[in-house]
Amino acid sequence: xxxxxxxxxxxxxxxxxxxxxxxxxxxxxxxxxxxxxxxxxxxxxxxxxxxxxxxxxxxxxxxxxxxxxxxxxxxxxxxxxxxxxxxxxxxxxxxxxxxxxxxxxxxxxxxxxxxxxxxxxxxxxxxxxxxxxxxxxxxx
Amino acid sequence: xxxxxxxxxxxxxxxxxxxxxxxxxxxxxxxxxxxxxxxxxxxxxxxxxxxxxxxxxxxxxxxxxxxxxxxxxxxxxxxxxxxxxxxxxxxxxxxxxxxxxxxxxxxxxxxxxxxxxxxxxxxxxxxxxxxxxxxxxxxxxxxxxxxxxxxxxxxxxxxxxxxxxxxxxxxxxxxxxxxxxxxxxxxxxxxxxxxxxxxxxxxxxxxxxxxxxxxxxxxxxxxxxxxxxxxxxxxxxxxxxxxxxxxxxxxxxxxxxxxxxxxxxxxxxxxxxxxxxxxxxxxxxxxxxxxxxxxxxxxxxxxxxxxxxxxxxxxxxxxxxxxxxxxxxxxxxxxxxxxxxxxxxxxxxxxxxxxxxxxxxxxxxxxxxxxxxxxxxxxxxxxxxxxxxxxxxxxxxxxxxxxxxxxxxxxxxxxxxxxxxxxxxxxxxxxxxxxxxxx
Numbered sequence: 001x002x003x004x005x006x007x008x009x010x011x012x013x014x015x016x017x018x019x020x021x022x023x024x025x026x027x028x029x030x031x032x033x034x035x036x037x038x039x040x041x042x043x044x045x046x047x048x049x050x051x052x053x054x055x056x057x058x059x060x061x062x063x064x065x066x067x068x069x070x071x072x073x074x075x076x077x078x079x080x081x082x083x084x085x086x087x088x089x090x091x092x093x094x095x096x097x098x099x100x101x102x103x104x105x106x107x108x109x110x111x112x113x114x115x116x117x118x119x120x121x122x123x124x125x126x127x128x129x130x131x132x133x134x135x136x137x138x139x140x
Numbered sequence: 141x142x143x144x145x146x147x148x149x150x151x152x153x154x155x156x157x158x159x160x161x162x163x164x165x166x167x168x169x170x171x172x173x174x175x176x177x178x179x180x181x182x183x184x185x186x187x188x189x190x191x192x193x194x195x196x197x198x199x200x201x202x203x204x205x206x207x208x209x210x211x212x213x214x215x216x217x218x219x220x221x222x223x224x225x226x227x228x229x230x231x232x233x234x235x236x237x238x239x240x241x242x243x244x245x246x247x248x249x250x251x252x253x254x255x256x257x258x259x260x261x262x263x264x265x266x267x268x269x270x271x272x273x274x275x276x277x278x279x280x281x282x283x284x285x286x287x288x289x290x291x292x293x294x295x296x297x298x299x300x301x302x303x304x305x306x307x308x309x310x311x312x313x314x315x316x317x318x319x320x321x322x323x324x325x326x327x328x329x330x331x332x333x334x335x336x337x338x339x340x341x342x343x344x345x346x347x348x349x350x351x352x353x354x355x356x357x358x359x360x361x362x363x364x365x366x367x368x369x370x371x372x373x374x375x376x377x378x379x380x381x382x383x384x385x386x387x388x389x390x391x392x393x394x395x396x397x398x399x400x401x402x403x404x405x406x407x408x409x410x411x412x413x414x415x416x417x418x419x420x421x422x423x424x425x426x427x428x429x430x431x432x433x434x435x436x437x438x439x440x441x442x443x444x445x446x447x448x449x450x451x452x453x454x455x456x457x458x459x460x461x462x463x464x465x466x467x468x469x470x471x472x473x474x475x476x477x478x479x480x481x482x483x484x485x486x487x488x489x490x491x492x493x494x495x496x497x498x499x500x501x502x503x504x505x506x507x508x509x510x511x512x513x514x515x516x517x518x519x520x521x522x523x524x525x526x527x528x529x530x531x532x533x534x535x536x537x538x539x540x541x542x543x544x545x546x547x548x549x550x551x552x553x554x555x556x557x558x559x560x561x562x563x564x565x566x567x568x569x570x571x572x573x574x575x576x577x578x579x
Contacts, residue, residue: 056205082457085203086161091183093203093457094290123460132282133275133289 002026003035003050010038017045021076021100025064028110034118044139053120059083060095060117063138067099070136076100078113079138080121080130095121096132144230147191148509150223151198151502152476153469155452156427158207159185159200159223162215170221171236183456185214186261186499187221188235196506197237197261197497201454206466242311247304256300256308261499263320264312264350268340269299272326274394281394283381284460285425285453288326302343309348319495319539322377324355327394331558333357334364338371338548345372349541351493353377355423357399358407360566361558362573365411370546374538376411377449379423380404383437387429391461399561402576409444409575417445418489426475427453427467438479442486448479449501472502473510480507484520491524492531 004010014026022045029036029047039046039061049060059082067075080095098113116125145153161167171185184199201207211226214234223232243254257266267288274281275289282289312318321344328336333356341352353375354368365376380401382388389396395404404422412420422441426434434450441448452472455462483490483504491505505524511517546552559565570576 054205056208059205085207086167086185089203091203093183095458096290121458122463132280133272 001032001035002030002038002047004037005030009040013040014038022064025110028114032111032114032118034114036114036117042140047117049117049120051118053122058118058120059085060120062113062117065139067136068139072099072136075102077136080113080117081138082121092138094134094138096126096130097134097138098127098129099131142228144228144232146509147189147193147196148476148502148506149473150189150232151196151506152452152472154198154200154212154223155454155502156466156469156472157210157212158204158466159187159202160207160210160213161185161202162213162224164216165214165221166216167236170216171239184454186237186259187214187223188237190233190235191509193508194491194505195235195497196503197499199260199499201466204455204457204462206455240312240316242308242315245311247307249301249304251301251304253308253311256304257312257321259312259316259318261497262316262318262495263322263498264309264316264318265322265324266300266305266308266340267325268305268323269325269328269336272394273329274327274398277394281397282460283394284391285381285428285456287456287458290458300340302340305340306343306347309344309350313348313350317495318350319535320351320353320375320493322353322355327357327398331359331361331560334359334368337373338368338546341368341373342371342544342546342548345542345544347541349539351375351496351535351538355379357395358403358561360403360406360561360563360569361556362407362410362569362575363555364551364558365407365414367546367552367555369415370544370552371548372542372544372546375419375421376407376415377421377423378404378408380408381423381425382429382433383424383440384429384433387433391428402570403561403566405440406570406573406575408441408446410570410573412445413575417487418447418492420446421449422446423449423451425451425453426472428461428464431471431475434475435478438475438482442482442488445486445488447483447488447490447504449498449503450475450479451501476502476507477510479504480511484516487523489524489527489531492528492535494532494535 035050036047037050044063044065046063049058051058061081063079067073067077077097077099079097082093084091112127116127119125183203184201187200189196213224215222215224221234221236223234245253257264272288309321323337323340337354344350344352351374354373355377381392385401388401408422424437438448453467455464
């Protein structure tokens, strides 16, 4: 479910994500049993997982983006990361990325990815196609 | 804990428990950029704990989840920063080192300097190639505590250009007074670690004039260390992480499968013999393997004439070991006091080189605060003071630009054909060099 979809500025932002892949992700998040909030900033579609982990706020974030360099250029990918806890830090704490299939994007493609984020990126739930060392640049 | 901690004890406890950042802090204005680069240990906040014997530089954990439970909080009162212990209500004055201006500058090729190198304490750390091959294996062979592979393309450039490296070294020397640059790299495959480093080392010696340390996975071709020394290397360090061979194999699967623990011992012993006491270090992580193994590691490292660099285990974000709890203060205090005593017993010269403070570890000379200040302590301290005075002109010379003897692009004439690790030929080289005590 999306926890902040009732807010007008979030609705406006979501309306701008009208590519088939973006729509598929939005639909998968809406249908998911655990809560996610749409991130209000940035060019790409991003969510913050809201399911608490070990009684603490979940810091897991997911970002849908297009690879712009290297041999996978042009492919869509999902980046998993946590934001720094320090207000001025430039760091994104990467947990890796999954390059999404070109076709047949059903909800079940996203399910393990969303579950991984819901549980705070616990190593036991790492998606099977997770690339932990990246050969491309993830845009800010 | 009713008595206030001394500066080294505070350093150890902060490594174990982390530091929360209070609302009053203005670190974006007062402090250095917090950035996860290299293996992930430098992801904390750089602070200086002033002390009578020496000031202590440390990189305090601030990002990891365990930090949220820390009793320590950084607060700003007026112009001063303090670490407050919420248990005892003790306050400790600390200094937040300023961010050097060059960090926000660009090289002449347009590369942001902070993506080339970072100051970790007072030395410059440069990860020459961030592409550790262990991370690209399926299944991954990366060390379980490490996050190196997670930074490429996210926080750090993958490969550094020599021109960029030279310019950043210049800036760090001129503007920050850096005296030492530490070059390291992940596993390059095919025993290319030292080969890749040689041109950088020579360029820094010839164009900048800094002391240069190199840390790469060990080479079975021990003659390559002689070559690198000719190219200008002042210091080698060997990260073998764990002394217990079973734990080494389990937590460092790439190092175990591709190199073997013995390769680290061979290279450590060979270079320590070659370069003399205190020029080589063995790097280990304390707080994961049983303490007895860590103490054995310290005895071994100091016994061969090297100095121990002991990291306190930090469950960094994104590592396989992220959810392993950090070690206990009492255990780590014991380890660090033992380290200082081992250096004393083996006459290891520590703290001689000017302005090298490594913030990621408890430096051997940070630990001088820990033992009883008895006669043995005073004698060793007196000896180190004398050695510092005597060595000062040598270090001054080392900080001048100079031409190097070795050709960084070619092996010396008559070099043997390189062999691969974990082969009979590699073992024969070690036997011939008379190294391999640890086995």
